[in-house]
Amino acid sequence: MTGATAEKFIVEADFDDYVTLLKPRVMSLAVFTAAVAIVAAPGFVHPVIALASILFIAVGAGASGALNMWWDSDIDGIMRRTRNRPVPAGRVRREDAFALGAWLSGFSVVMLGLTANLLAAGLLAFSIFFYVVIYTVCLKRVTPQNIVIGGAAGALPPVIGWAVATEGIGTAAILMFLLIFIWTPPHFWALALFVKDDYADAGIPMLTVTHGNRTARWQILAYTALLVPVSLLLAFSEVGGPATLLAAVWLNASFLSAGLALVRRTDSQSNKDGWTAERRMFRISLVFLFALFAAVAADAVLRPILDGFLHWPHLV
Amino acid sequence: MPITRQHELHVRRSRRNLLLAGLLGGFVVLIFAITVVKLSSGQLMEAFDHVVRPSLLEGTNDG
Numbered sequence: 001m002t003g004a005t006a007e008k009f010i011v012e013a014d015f016d017d018y019v020t021l022l023k024p025r026v027m028s029l030a031v032f033t034a035a036v037a038i039v040a041a042p043g044f045v046h047p048v049i050a051l052a053s054i055l056f057i058a059v060g061a062g063a064s065g066a067l068n069m070w071w072d073s074d075i076d077g078i079m080r081r082t083r084n085r086p087v088p089a090g091r092v093r094r095e096d097a098f099a100l101g102a103w104l105s106g107f108s109v110v111m112l113g114l115t116a117n118l119l120a121a122g123l124l125a126f127s128i129f130f131y132v133v134i135y136t137v138c139l140k141r142v143t144p145q146n147i148v149i150g151g152a153a154g155a156l157p158p159v160i161g162w163a164v165a166t167e168g169i170g171t172a173a174i175l176m177f178l179l180i181f182i183w184t185p186p187h188f189w190a191l192a193l194f195v196k197d198d199y200a201d202a203g204i205p206m207l208t209v210t211h212g213n214r215t216a217r218w219q220i221l222a223y224t225a226l227l228v229p230v231s232l233l234l235a236f237s238e239v240g241g242p243a244t245l246l247a248a249v250w251l252n253a254s255f256l257s258a259g260l261a262l263v264r265r266t267d268s269q270s271n272k273d274g275w276t277a278e279r280r281m282f283r284i285s286l287v288f289l290f291a292l293f294a295a296v297a298a299d300a301v302l303r304p305i306l307d308g309f310l311h312w313p314h315l316v
Numbered sequence: 317m318p319i320t321r322q323h324e325l326h327v328r329r330s331r332r333n334l335l336l337a338g339l340l341g342g343f344v345v346l347i348f349a350i351t352v353v354k355l356s357s358g359q360l361m362e363a364f365d366h367v368v369r370p371s372l373l374e375g376t377n378d379g
Contacts, residue, residue: 012325012328
């Protein structure tokens with residue numbers, strides 16, 4: 001046995017490497033938003049059907065993550081943030097990442113169709129297609145609008161969850177879609193501000209690379225401002241309630257103040273303090289989405305109790 | 317002489333296989349649970365076999 005062969009055996013993939021291929025953190029966003037949509041949607045879904053549907057949505061999201069890592073293994077190997085992923089680190093072969101992603105895509109769509117309904121399965125298939133083909137293959141290396149358009153794929157899980165519960169698409173589901181869609185650019189551009197060199201080295205045309213940090217800071221603020229009307233409309237939709245309204249007011253205030261802090265700063269100020277405001281903006285963006293969806297879930301739980309003495313206006 | 321010492325590679329493979337077996341077992345349990353729920357909630361579970369039967373005609377399958 002040669003030294004090289006021995007080395008190859010030593011880095012053979014562990015189970016955790018295959019889990020990493022499915023991007024568990026991205027998956028958690030899909031699981032959480034889809035679960036909230038199922039809970040908040042009108043009508044009853046049997047807990048077993050709901051759990052199984054959420055599981056298959058998670059598998060579909062994971063499959064698109066594996067296909068993304070298959071296609072992007074070359075640039076993942078260049079960026080510090082991603083170079084330890086299983087494919088660029090040599091623990092999983094590219095072909096294996098593709099096989100896992102392709103098989104799990106088909107499996108998740110078929111199983112969601114059998115468990116829930118064809119609309120939900122079709123939406124899941126579309127979201128996988130959009131993330132892999134439209135975002136990863138067509139947009140990511142071509143335009144600074146990559147994550148703006150590509151954000152649609154990450155915004156679909158609550159619509160899929162709504163379809164699981166209602167076999168249709170409602171106004172509230174569209175508002176939840178818009179919320180994630182508009183939230184995606186400030187979330188990723190805040191990250192791009194403090195890992196800009198990574199994207200530039202890999203040749204990814206993030207807005208910070210193509211138009212500079214000043215433009216990115218203003219664009220972050222613009223999208224953050226757009227979130228205000230959408231989240232307030234969600235609070236007065238059929239899934240809204242006092243918890244959603246309170247969360248929307250508090251979270252938008254924090255998000256907007258963090259956005260305003262970004263446009264008041266220059267790169268030299270950020271360099272001096274280690275990009276603390278940009279990192280804070282990124283952290284607040286994570287809290288924003290999870291807390292707002294948690295508030296929607298809280299309203300769904302509280303609605304039967306509050307309905308007796310509180311008439312909440314549903315404007316949309 | 318039997319080989320008794322296990323290489324780290326075998327431990328890793330064994331762990332991977334056990335976890336995969338667990339996943340497959342979990343999947344079987346999940347499919348069983350879905351089947352029980354679908355059957356007990358009275359959903360139509362008959363496949364279409366190209367023959368007209370009462371349950372396919374509107375208004376005749378409510379007993």
